[in-house]
Amino acid sequence: MAWLERVAGGILALLYPEDDRCMLCGAQDCRADTGVCAACEARAKRHLPPRCGLCGRQTRGGGLCGNCRDAQVRYRGAVAYHYEGVVRDALHRLKFEGEARFTAFFAAGMARALRESGWPAPDVLVPVPSHSLRRLGRGYSLPGRLARALSSQTGIPVAHRALRRIALGAMPGRSREERIMLAGKAFAAGQASAVTGKRALLVDDITTTGSTLNACAGLLLSMGASAVYALAAAGGADPLT
Ligand SMILES: [Zn+2]
Ligand SMILES: [Zn+2]
Structure with a gap:
């Protein structure tokens, strides 16, 4: 009856x-x-110790990374994966081709990074707001989707309207200094009651200089958050190592 199993398998494969x-x-x-x-999970490189004591990215010698050494960093961060190889492929397919099933892969990596952080449990997840036009084009906000998946794994609620995005034009191609300057103007306070007196955990897909997370952290603190942490699905290595 092997042929029958093959046929059944073929029908299942179609379904x-x-x-x-x-x-x-x-x-x-x-499974x-x-x-x-x-095998692919093993090829996804994690940000392992030694890590920057502020943004959480892997550094070669320990201590602070090149981005945090001369910045006033307002959050404690963790980054799940290095932005390269299979992680880069998966994030591109999720972000630009809408392959939503990769959300679970990244949310699992982020939940593990959160468990390993040693931080007190956050009270609320705050996704970094996407540019409204970009969100319209894709039909959803990627940080919002990651936050929702993380919420279902951890039970921590999501405050989708705590922060707002202000349209400033495209960031790619701008210098690091310009990006840091623009990031400070790209966001505004939203629903303050969602974060007042709470430990907030910012959620983003990719962190590069950390300037976006830092700008959002500054706003959340000004809105009364008691502490701000940040978790990114992927990020580059320390630029100075
Ligand atoms: Zn595989
Ligand atoms: Zn750092």
Whole structure:
């Protein structure tokens, strides 16, 4: 009856074409609830110690990273993965091709980074607001979607309207100094009652200079948050190492 099993398998494959395949390499029998097989998970490089004591990215020698050394950093951060290799592929497919199933993969990595942080439990998740036009184009906000997935894993509620985005034009191609200056003007306070007296955890997809998270952290503190932490799905290595 082997042929019957093959036919049944073929029908199942038609009905559920990618269910048991790794979303990155296509290997079969991928049972992980994140949709990524163990081999690909192992190739996703995590930000391991030694890490920057402020933004949480991996550094070669310990201490503060190049971005945090000369900045007034208002948050404590953690970054799940290095922005390279399979992580870069997965984030691009999630961000630009709308492959929403990668949300679970990144949320699991972020939840692990949060558990390993040693921070007191946050009271509320605050997604970094996306540019409204970009959100319209994609139909959703990626930090908002990651925050929602993290919320379902941790039970911490999401304050989607705590911060607002102000349209300033495109950031790519601008210098580091320009980006830091513009990041300070790109956000505004939203619903303050959602964060007043609370430990807020900012959620973002990619962190580069940390200037976006720092601008948002400054606003949340001015709105009465008792402390601000930040968690990014991916980020670059320390620029000075
Ligand atoms: Zn794989
Ligand atoms: Zn740092």
